[in-house]
Amino acid sequence: RRETVPVSLGDRSYDIHIGEGLLARAGEVVAPFLKRPLTAIVTDQNVAAAHLATLERALAAKGIRSTAIVMPPGEKTKSYQHLAELCDKLLAAGIERRDRIIAFGGGVIGDLAGFAAAILRRGVDFIQIPTTLLSQVDSSVGGKTGINSPYGKNLIGAFHQPLAVITDIALLDTLPKRELAAGYAEVAKYGLLGDADFFEWLEGAAPAIMRGDSQARIHAIRKSCEAKAQIVAEDEHETGVRALLNLGHTFGHALESATGYSQRLLHGEGVSIGMVQAFRFSERQKLCPPGTADRVARHLKSVGLPIHASQIPGELPPPATLVEIMRQDKKAQGGKLTFILARDIGEAFIARDVNEHDVLNFLTEDL
Ligand code: NAD
Numbered sequence: 001r002r003e004t005v006p007v008s009l010g011d012r013s014y015d016i017h018i019g020e021g022l023l024a025r026a027g028e029v030v031a032p033f034l035k036r037p038l039t040a041i042v043t044d045q046n047v048a049a050a051h052l053a054t055l056e057r058a059l060a061a062k063g064i065r066s067t068a069i070v071m072p073p074g075e076k077t078k079s080y081q082h083l084a085e086l087c088d089k090l091l092a093a094g095i096e097r098r099d100r101i102i103a104f105g106g107g108v109i110g111d112l113a114g115f116a117a118a119i120l121r122r123g124v125d126f127i128q129i130p131t132t133l134l135s136q137v138d139s140s141v142g143g144k145t146g147i148n149s150p151y152g153k154n155l156i157g158a159f160h161q162p163l164a165v166i167t168d169i170a171l172l173d174t175l176p177k178r179e180l181a182a183g184y185a186e187v188a189k190y191g192l193l194g195d196a197d198f199f200e201w202l203e204g205a206a207p208a209i210m211r212g213d214s215q216a217r218i219h220a221i222r223k224s225c226e227a228k229a230q231i232v233a234e235d236e237h238e239t240g241v242r243a244l245l246n247l248g249h250t251f252g253h254a255l256e257s258a259t260g261y262s263q264r265l266l267h268g269e270g271v272s273i274g275m276v277q278a279f280r281f282s283e284r285q286k287l288c289p290p291g292t293a294d295r296v297a298r299h300l301k302s303v304g305l306p307i308h309a310s311q312i313p314g315e316l317p318p319p320a321t322l323v324e325i326m327r328q329d330k331k332a333q334g335g336k337l338t339f340i341l342a343r344d345i346g347e348a349f350i351a352r353d354v355n356e357h358d359v360l361n362f363l364t365e366d367l
């Protein structure tokens with residue numbers, strides 16, 4: 001089975017193709033977009049080892065010549081140096097303005113290759129083939145591309161929408177379980193922020209999704225892409241509802257920052273802990289019915305995600321330091337923090353005037 005999610009953003013519309021085994025037929029999707037039978041594939045070493053040959057064969061079957069540019073895996077690859085190296089390799093491969101680039105990897109490769117595409121020869125078009133659950137449900141939707149600066153994550157970048165996204169759920173079979181669970185946190189997020197029925201469905205389907213059931217995975221990814229595409233389309237310039245996508249991310253980012261964006265805590269793990277905290281805090285503020293946070297925690301725990309900061313290996317800074325990190329996060333203003341809180345499962349809202357003292361008291365008791 002194959003499903004298509006249409007995305008319409010600004011002056012561009014494109015399709016996300018979701019199915020099983022699509023990589024082996026990627027040439028069919030890619031070929032119509034090419035002006036000549038030549039492309040460059042940007043990927044990382046892990047994805048290349050597991051899947052590059054399949055993609056190269058699929059392109060060759062349509063007569064497309066491809067140059068593979070294989071980057072080292074990991075967040076450090078989203079750097080000025082690797083961007084420069086990648087742009088030069090794309091030029092060396094003979095990529096011209098009319099050519100298209102294929103971003104073949106997780107969020108790191110999608111962000112880096114998408115940004116390289118945005119600036120190479122003042123902009124070439126690209127096609128995304130996301131290979132992690134996180135990139136299939138999150139980073140491949142919305143058109144944000146970029147790299148990190150020593151001053152912070154994702155500070156250098158551009159909006160650049162792909163021509164098409166090819167999402168093959170079979171690629172997830174080689175993904176480490178921990179990465180799969182981390183991506184799942186973002187799937188659950190879409191239910192928690194705005195779709196109680198979807199969350200309820202996930203409560204039943206999570207074991208099948210984690211086990212690799214095709215129907216369940218396709219449905220979960222489609223619903224997630226639709227949710228993100230709708231929110232982003234409503235708010236392309238990030239003034240309103242898009243902030244809902246930050247559910248769990250204010251707490252989550254503080255924990256990621258405190259652990260130095262290391263393997264101690266993957267992004268989705270921080271989001272998992274952050275979402276539980278957001279629901280606990282909402283309960284504490286009498287915004288949300290008692291027991292809701294426990295239900296959220298039970299579900300995230302069932303897929304192997306951490307649900308409390310005490311599960312992060314090693315020492316954490318004291319609550320006051322975490323609040324300080326949140327204050328420095330761009331969302332803070334004058335003793336007030338902006339949080340995504342919830343009235344219930346599926347009913348998140350943007351709270352722009354959360355008192356820092358309340359947060360500090362909460363963390364002091366919760367941590
Ligand atoms: P990632 O790209 O680093 O991939 C995680 C790990 O899995 C890497 O080691 C990678 O080599 C490996 N891998 C990828 N696909 C595999 C496969 N099919 N089989 C085996 N191994 C595989 O991490 P990620 O979680 O996909 O993405 C994180 C990045 O995404 C962050 O840099 C984050 O800032 C970015 N992001 C961007 C957006 C956006 O809107 N642009 C949204 C969310 C996150």
Ligand code: ZN
Nearest residue numbers: 186249267271
């Ligand atoms: Zn996230």
